Amino acid sequence: MMLSVALRHVFPGFTLDAGFQAPAGLTALFGRSGSGKTTIVNAVAGLLRPQSGRVAVGDAVLTDSARGIFLPPHRRGIGYVFQEARLFPHLTVRQNLLYGHWFTGRGRKADLSHVVEMLGVGPLLHRRPAALSGGERQRVALGRAILSHPRLLLMDEPLAALDQPRKEEILPYLERLRDQAGLPILYVSHSPAEIARLATTVVLVDKGRVTAAGPFADMLSDPAIAPLFGIAEAGSVLTARIEAQEPDGLTRLSTPSGPLFLPRIAAPIGTGLRLRILAQDVMIAVAPPRGISALNVIPARVHDMTAVPGGVLVRLNAGEQMILSRVTARSADLLRLSPGLPVHAVLKAVSVAPGTIGFSAG
Numbered sequence: 001m002m003l004s005v006a007l008r009h010v011f012p013g014f015t016l017d018a019g020f021q022a023p024a025g026l027t028a029l030f031g032r033s034g035s036g037k038t039t040i041v042n043a044v045a046g047l048l049r050p051q052s053g054r055v056a057v058g059d060a061v062l063t064d065s066a067r068g069i070f071l072p073p074h075r076r077g078i079g080y081v082f083q084e085a086r087l088f089p090h091l092t093v094r095q096n097l098l099y100g101h102w103f104t105g106r107g108r109k110a111d112l113s114h115v116v117e118m119l120g121v122g123p124l125l126h127r128r129p130a131a132l133s134g135g136e137r138q139r140v141a142l143g144r145a146i147l148s149h150p151r152l153l154l155m156d157e158p159l160a161a162l163d164q165p166r167k168e169e170i171l172p173y174l175e176r177l178r179d180q181a182g183l184p185i186l187y188v189s190h191s192p193a194e195i196a197r198l199a200t201t202v203v204l205v206d207k208g209r210v211t212a213a214g215p216f217a218d219m220l221s222d223p224a225i226a227p228l229f230g231i232a233e234a235g236s237v238l239t240a241r242i243e244a245q246e247p248d249g250l251t252r253l254s255t256p257s258g259p260l261f262l263p264r265i266a267a268p269i270g271t272g273l274r275l276r277i278l279a280q281d282v283m284i285a286v287a288p289p290r291g292i293s294a295l296n297v298i299p300a301r302v303h304d305m306t307a308v309p310g311g312v313l314v315r316l317n318a319g320e321q322m323i324l325s326r327v328t329a330r331s332a333d334l335l336r337l338s339p340g341l342p343v344h345a346v347l348k349a350v351s352v353a354p355g356t357i358g359f360s361a362g
């Protein structure tokens with residue numbers, strides 16, 4: 001199931017001219033304030049009728065200006081999750097979850113138990129929203145959205161109102177939803193960390209246009225794009241799998257770039273992971289380093305180099321994955337870095353914070 005969007009709408013002083021495809025999984029809309037993300041979301045939701053354009057999910061056409069099609073919001077089959085969970089205060093969690101269910105009349109009892117389990121809200125079913133934490137409320141909002149059997153989920157900064165611990169509590173549920181729901185999720189976020197952890201596809205919006213779009217790993221390690229996230233946030237995402245729990249408290253991972261060691265990750269052998277490796281945490285050595293404490297030394301080759309504010313972003317080819325490193329211009333000169341040069345990428349085990357590690361199915 002694929003969401004395809006093509007929109008053109010001229011406001012005084014702002015033109016939206018944006019097109020992209022969002023496959024099943026989570027598509028992050030990213031762009032600075034005023035770039036047009038909310039306008040895109042509104043047009044997909046049916047709150048804005050574009051002067052011209054087409055919005056479709058699979059075979060279901062929601063908007064097609066050429067054919068005069070414009071479904072009203074409530075007939076689009078879209079589940080929403082906003083910054084603030086808009087739950088009904090007088091209903092229990094169970095009734096809130098079932099609300100969308102009744103509404104569409106397409107529900108089955110089995111779905112409720114599946115969603116309750118997926119989102120871990122079983123113990124909360126008989127409470128009212130006032131007795132829930134912000135994170136719990138947001139989980140119920142996710143559950144309600146999914147139980148309305150939508151074609152598409154729209155999430156507009158669903159974590160923005162939560163503090164860091166609450167965010168970390170809810171991220172695993174968003175990951176499950178992404179991997180299990182089998183529908184496109186359109187997700188607006190300002191947070192590179194969230195995008196690195198959750199996105200399947202990244203769509204970059206600037207001045208009403210889509211300036212780049214593609215699979216998250218390519219997008220995040222693209223030196224032309226990474227600086228847009230803020231130079232301190234630039235980094236790559238590696239996929240990995242838990243291989244062994246070592247007796248000294250480390251977890252051994254296998255990655256397409258070779259083995260990696262990180263502080264204990266409490267998950268079973270075989271678990272798939274996404275690791276966000278910040279460019280500023282990766283050192284480059286032109287000879288195999290000896291006598292250093294860093295546990296992770298990954299053989300690689302310089303792919304390309306891009307000058308950025310505060311240094312040089314070096315893209316390293318490591319197995320089938322790209323690793324980004326940021327070094328000063330002086331280091332790049334001293335090491336005579338140039339495309340094709342064999343090097344070693346050095347990563348401290350403790351530089352990957354546990355809260356940033358993403359879990360993925362398969």
Ligand SMILES: Nc1ncnc2c1ncn2[C@@H]1O[C@H](COP(=O)(O)OP(=O)(O)OP(=O)(O)O)[C@@H](O)[C@H]1O
Nearest residue numbers: 011012013014031032033034035036037038039040
């Ligand atoms: N009804 C309207 N009339 C005129 N201009 C509008 C209208 N709606 C949106 N705009 C303009 O469109 C531009 C994009 O706004 P939009 O809210 O989509 O940005 P955004 O990327 O979601 O920003 P933020 O991250 O701050 O939420 C802005 O310049 C805004 O002023």
